[in-house]
Amino acid sequence: MTTAQPIPPSHADLEARFAAILSGSQSRDEVDRWATRTMLDLEGVEVDEAAWWALGILAGIDLHHGPDEPYLHDDAQVRGWLSEFRERCGIIG
Template structure:
């Protein structure tokens, strides 16, 4: 086993998480935990700016004002972030 810098998720991995929220494939809690864990693991690693931005959007995706309140970020906003993520990926490619 080689010990070195942690490997950041790919752009495809990130896109899958945005899509999973929108189609119900994963809960917001699952995606939040995945993104937060990735950000903590990658804190000192070199990470693509677009991936780092997306992880920041996905981290906290399960936040609410209160236990019976809707999510702070609705599906329309998540779709907007997915669209922006795809645009950022095209701009860098």
């Protein structure tokens, strides 16, 4: 019995994860867990560079400077990453 290979997330889904963090509709912890699990599931699967880059950023988006400290990367940096992701994908916006 063969199992189907996992399908990488679409650029739209990845863009939506960045936006969800910024809007507060998903927590950084939720997005981090999703991205980390997705990267593990995609091991050995061909994933385009922009999608893999975004997953790498999102897996770790919940890091803090230290216990009871603010996030290592603030919302301005997340917005910058979203812009960079759009550029990498050729999305104007």
